[in-house]
Amino acid sequence: MSAPTAATRDAVYRRDARRCAACGVMVLTFQHRRAVGMGGSKNVPSPVDGLSLCGTCNAGCEGAMQAQALRYGWKVRRWVTHPERVPVFYPLEMSWFRLEGTARVRISHSVAMEMGCSVYGAEWLYWHEAIA
Ligand SMILES: [Zn+2]
16 A cells, blocks of 8 residues: 555545544544555555544554554454445544545444444454443
């Protein structure tokens, strides 16, 4: 995964209302939902691979916020080949969305649980404390 094109970056920022999806500040960076390969993969990220986050939250996704980032779909496991199948939670709106091209579509909590579960199985339910 390499850097996004300027058009993709702008589409992601526009989709996310030009705010950090996690904390709402308006100074943005492009969060790669899929890990950027150490080998410098040639895959160029698409809008569903990206999320608007500020620098602090972007760095946090690789550190202290990692569990939350996976739970909220801000980050996906490396093996996830279709990141659009993992829903994204926007805490400022208290809502789940599925990413679709350059758009996002609000979905219910139960649909988000079904989507996440179809990708991650029981691990997703565990993250969301839907199972003990
Ligand atoms: Zn932030």
